[in-house]
Amino acid sequence: MNAPARDARRSAAGPVLSARDLHTWFELRQWGFLRVGSVRAVDGVNFELQAGEAVAFVGESGCGKSSLARTLLGLHQPTRGEVVFEGRSLGTLNATERKAYLARVGFVQQDPYGALPPFMDVRRILHEPLIVHGVRNRAEREQRAREALEEVRLSPPDDFLSKFPHMLSGGQQQRVVIARALILRPAMIIADEPVSMLDASVRVEILQLLRNIQTEHGLTLAFITHDLSTVRHFAERIFVMYAGRIVEQAEVNELLNHPQHPYTQALLAAISDPDPDNALHLREVPPGEPPSLLKPPAGCRFHPRCNRMIAGTCDRDDPPDFETRNGHLTACWLYR
């Protein structure tokens, strides 16, 4: 879709999904009852997704990506703030409406093998959500299962319908997970590191497939990854996460060409393209490791590792989002 068409649709439709001041904390207890503190996995996240766009959430493991995904799906109750889908806050939905919501949002998780029940064949895996959502006619279910398999290029469907997950390769398993996510004809797909467990050789293929399905059906795609080197090809906007927060967001080329946040800059500087000259020098890597989310540092969470830290400010006050270039938001005091 070209940019003007997309923008026109955006302004007409408004955001499909938004996160407002979203917090998901997990209480940590010792021996099952002693309260030790809270893991602030998602800690004040705000964003809006427009209908039909593909966005990527990028961050290192433990920064809260999966917790965010699960909160967006309504699988975790936010500690504070809300998720709004098509104008309604998830917290206000009754049981029937929640079920309807889950039919509108498909989920693709990281480990395809863990996501597929080992005792079900592909047919049953694909029929199941249809049964749950009231498609009584068996022939119709079968028809839709076949369509979904064609869609993920597992064709002819007859070769796959009676297979069990262990009989499929990792890439094929992930295609089945995607087919299942599509079968209720959702408006949106949330994919949590959909290729990180797969061999490098099949990753691009699966990402391409997701992206094609997304553009073809005008779906909204929220794609979670720790791999910045592939995002350019599979997302239009990027959100960079660090320690439970979004620290930078921008359109993909803007972000890759003009990273503003020192953390994003460090991430990009650490990525190697296959160049023999890489072996000639050391890479610059910020010292230390991401903080514990049990007791995150005061002020900017990146400050203990940041070589541009402004003493008295960065270590005391939380940086808000600053608009550093058009549409480019950066939570960093350098841009005050």
Add this chain to the structure above:
Amino acid sequence: MAGEPLLRVEDLRLHYRSGNGVVRALDGVSFDVRRNEALVVLGESGCGKSTLAKALMRLLPRNVQHFSGSLLVDGVETMDYPEERFRREVRWVRISMVMQAAMNALNPVIRVGEQVAEPLRVHRGWSARRARERTAEVFGLVGISADFLQRYPFELSGGMRQRAVLAMALVTEPDLVIMDEPTSALDVLTQAGIMNALKRIKQELGTSFILITHDVSTSSEIAERVALMYAGQLVEFADARDFFREPAHPYSKLLMASVPRLHQKETPVHIPGQPPNLLNPPEGCRFAERCPSRFDRCDRDPETFRIGERRTVRCWLHAPGARP
């Protein structure tokens, strides 16, 4: 011995017995590693990379059906060493290894420092005190603070555990360290930190490395030479500079085009098809089914041809005077 590479491997083969027949996981591999050199072994999963590592260390599982070839250390053949002598003179002494997923295999109830010191205590019979001092030194080398000696594995992040198993491989001062997928499960910054540590160690100690990985980009952080494997065989062996800039084997070319690059506009292209089953690999070129340049000769197993001084390619296209 002057002029001899540190390690030379000729026609190495390792086949496994399985319920369905013989798996020809490593099927005639030859290469060498020089002193203070970093060789990267690339290949997609299942092509025999871990099998190669096990063969070099002679850490063989029970179901080995066939093991042959030549393994020269400093020009001296070690294949005919009995196990006892190989253990005394080669394994963990000249050549050590960080196994795939080793960082997750640390013993959870033993302090990290003790585990890293173990090779010194067991193989060298060092006193606890002497071993502890040496371990602290190696911790410094791999970038872990000495405070961590007293910690348990669960108290360490993934990156720190990976550094700890690297320390374990280095503690006996081997000439060559084999690392099997050392950074594949780690985040980019952690990965970059570990690659920095490897570069530093190589420079300071003069150690040679064989880095085994399917990650082409990360491998370029240290590679001086590259060996690309496909279906149990080496298809190309070249200087890293030549391999990354001008890959020669058809598979090498497709592989390089499939690597995502940060600042590249074109979408990376995946390689269609799948590698053959090693239970019953095809008679001719094992890459033929996926090869866009296949021609009539490819029904026969290709020989390995030399291109220039420093590159070999197992492909008929590179036969002298070949014209498809």
